[in-house]
Amino acid sequence: MTFPHDHKQALRAKMRAERDRFAASNQMVIMPPRALLTRLKPGLIVASYHPIGAEADPSHLHMAAHDAGARLALPHVTGKATPMRFLAWHPDHDLAEGPFGLRQPLGDEELAPDIILTPLIAFDRDLNRLGQGAGHYDRAFAQYPRAWRLGVAWSVQQTDSLPSDSWDIPLHAIVTERAYLEKED
Numbered sequence: 001m002t003f004p005h006d007h008k009q010a011l012r013a014k015m016r017a018e019r020d021r022f023a024a025s026n027q028m029v030i031m032p033p034r035a036l037l038t039r040l041k042p043g044l045i046v047a048s049y050h051p052i053g054a055e056a057d058p059s060h061l062h063m064a065a066h067d068a069g070a071r072l073a074l075p076h077v078t079g080k081a082t083p084m085r086f087l088a089w090h091p092d093h094d095l096a097e098g099p100f101g102l103r104q105p106l107g108d109e110e111l112a113p114d115i116i117l118t119p120l121i122a123f124d125r126d127l128n129r130l131g132q133g134a135g136h137y138d139r140a141f142a143q144y145p146r147a148w149r150l151g152v153a154w155s156v157q158q159t160d161s162l163p164s165d166s167w168d169i170p171l172h173a174i175v176t177e178r179a180y181l182e183k184e185d
């Protein structure tokens with residue numbers, strides 16, 4: 001079922017406001033779930049992200065990956081229309097300013113991720129995800145279908161049921177400051 005574009009836009013505005021309110025009055029951290037830790041090994045490529053605004057901070061997750069010998073990558077975009085690339089990044093490296101207030105890697109070494117720590121605006125119990133609407137993660141998920149897709153979010157970003165379009169690829173799991181949710185299969 002295809003939901004009107006306007007419905008997704010209204011949901012984004014509502015859930016961004018919810019997230020911003022939550023983050024303004026709480027000092028929470030998100031810790032790496034056991035399911036992530038058991039997957040980590042030297043040489044694995046883990047894509048994380050640099051949070052903007054009130055987004056959930058994945059740094060404890062990617063630092064656990066770094067400590068386990070994994071290589072890190074961060075997303076790099078140039079605009080809404082162009083695909084996102086994951087570029088190599090080391091925690092000691094500086095970031096450069098990008099579009100939408102993003103901070104992105106300076107280098108140009110593209111990596112194919114084994115695990116994608118995924119930012120999101122909203123999620124539901126079926127692990128559907130609503131993103132920024134440019135299709136950057138939907139396209140990356142299609143490009144790397146074997147990667148493990150772990151959503152990172154505040155618990156208040158959960159909503160009853162999300163509109164799902166044909167191109168939407170659900171997450172394998174989601175971690176919040178309160179819980180770890182996994183797809184039952």
Ligand SMILES: Nc1nc2c(c(=O)[nH]1)N(C=O)[C@@H](CNc1ccc(C(=O)N[C@@H](CCC(=O)O)C(=O)O)cc1)CN2
Pocket residue numbers: 016049050051052053055075076077080084100102119120131132133134135136137
């Ligand atoms: N931290 C972070 N990095 C990320 C993403 C993300 O969601 N979060 N992306 C996910 O795709 C990609 C960047 N894509 C983006 C596409 C559109 C907008 C955008 O339209 N932003 C709105 C305001 C967003 C807000 O207030 O939350 C804007 O600029 O009007 C932002 C990022 C890659 N890096």
Ligand SMILES: Nc1ncnc2c1ncn2[C@@H]1O[C@H](COP(=O)(O)OP(=O)(O)OP(=O)(O)O)[C@@H](O)[C@H]1O
Pocket residue numbers: 008129130131132133134135136137138139142165167168
């Ligand atoms: N595999 C794909 N290839 C090309 N375009 C895609 C693909 N997946 C999604 N898109 C396009 O991306 C756009 C954004 O989709 P949508 O509103 O579902 O994004 P979203 O749920 O916010 O997630 P994202 O974080 O990926 O932006 C749509 O116009 C869609 O046509």
